[in-house]
Amino acid sequence: MKLLTCPLNGPRNISEFTYGGEYHPMPDPVHTDSRQWAEHVFFHDNAAGVVTEWWCHNASSFWFLAERNTISDEVIRTFEASEIFNQRIDFIAASTPEGSS
Amino acid sequence: MSSIMPTEVPRRSQLSRRHIELGAEFERSGYLLLVKDYGSQTEATQAQILGLVDLSTLPRTGFKGAGAPDWAATQALNLPQQPNTCTVQTDGSLVAKLSHQELLILSDLNGKSASIERLNNTPVDPQTYSLPRADSHCWLAITGSQAAEMFSKICAVDLRSHKFANGEIAQTSVAKANSIVIRNDQGSTHCFYILTDVSSAEFLWDCLLDAMVEYDGRPVGVAALRALV
Numbered sequence: 001m002k003l004l005t006c007p008l009n010g011p012r013n014i015s016e017f018t019y020g021g022e023y024h025p026m027p028d029p030v031h032t033d034s035r036q037w038a039e040h041v042f043f044h045d046n047a048a049g050v051v052t053e054w055w056c057h058n059a060s061s062f063w064f065l066a067e068r069n070t071i072s073d074e075v076i077r078t079f080e081a082s083e084i085f086n087q088r089i090d091f092i093a094a095s096t097p098e099g100s101s
Numbered sequence: 102m103s104s105i106m107p108t109e110v111p112r113r114s115q116l117s118r119r120h121i122e123l124g125a126e127f128e129r130s131g132y133l134l135l136v137k138d139y140g141s142q143t144e145a146t147q148a149q150i151l152g153l154v155d156l157s158t159l160p161r162t163g164f165k166g167a168g169a170p171d172w173a174a175t176q177a178l179n180l181p182q183q184p185n186t187c188t189v190q191t192d193g194s195l196v197a198k199l200s201h202q203e204l205l206i207l208s209d210l211n212g213k214s215a216s217i218e219r220l221n222n223t224p225v226d227p228q229t230y231s232l233p234r235a236d237s238h239c240w241l242a243i244t245g246s247q248a249a250e251m252f253s254k255i256c257a258v259d260l261r262s263h264k265f266a267n268g269e270i271a272q273t274s275v276a277k278a279n280s281i282v283i284r285n286d287q288g289s290t291h292c293f294y295i296l297t298d299v300s301s302a303e304f305l306w307d308c309l310l311d312a313m314v315e316y317d318g319r320p321v322g323v324a325a326l327r328a329l330v
Contacts, residue, residue, distance in 0.1 A: 059279040088167075
């Protein structure tokens with residue numbers, strides 16, 4: 001049985017988790033154009049080596065991050081998202097409507 | 102046939118058809134309808150061995166959000182210290198801490214909870230969000246000395262008493278259904294509450310009864326559960 005350690009619930013069968021994609025730092029929401037947003041949201045690096053990924057523990061709907069080696073499939077560590085997301089980010093609408101320049 | 106039927110009240114359990122098939126006698130308290138018993142004289146004893154109770158119509162609520170811990174601390178609750186633990190309140194309600202920012206509150210077995218009534222009528226802070234659980238989840242109870250043994254067939258978390266203390270919570274898969282399992286012993290009898298997505302209620306009920314067969318487990322009414330205390 002393959003196990004993954006949820007930071008909130010402890011070791012659980014991998015079938016209790018859903019993969020949520022690679023983690024990338026979010027670009028500055030005020031100074032980011034559509035191309036950069038698209039790359040952030042839709043494009044993955046698919047790197048060989050240690051990557052940081054989103055995972056969700058289904059039974060508790062708890063999202064967290066995992067550092068995993070994509071070559072050996074070894075999970076180096078899992079940690080709460082609050083380690084990175086520790087302050088509120090307010091989205092301020094761009095002063096110039098998109099496409100009007 | 103019961104003197105009162107689930108169709109006569111505005112709110113009924115998703116399992117009411119199962120209860121009718123089993124010959125349940127219902128009891129009514131206000132708009133609440135619970136299975137009082139299934140006509141057996143030995144249900145109190147059965148609950149000490151292995152019993153399954155449907156508590157789905159009892160009140161419950163929840164709160165979640167970055168502001169939830171600070172807001173909850175001002176609500177005169179005896180809050181659990183650690184996530185995945187619960188505490189019983191002076192009014193009989195049970196407060197379960199599902200994460201640092203999420204609380205689940207269950208009423209007592211009579212459907213009374215001053216805490217739930219108060220919290221549902223209290224304005225929440227901007228970063229605290231109401232998370233009603235009465236319609237989203239069914240609520241079952243498994244009681245008796247054989248309960249942990251039975252769980253080992255359908256749940257990967259070790260729920261034996263020396264591994265899973267009274268007041269602990271496991272959020273995990275039970276018969277492949279995402280569930281919240283809360284150990285809340287009734288007197289000296291082991292008791293596990295299971296809260297699962299309401300759409301899985303009949304599936305889980307059937308799975309539990311199937312898993313209970315080899316231990317002579319049977320459904321019991323809420324009267325047998327109350328008799329344990």
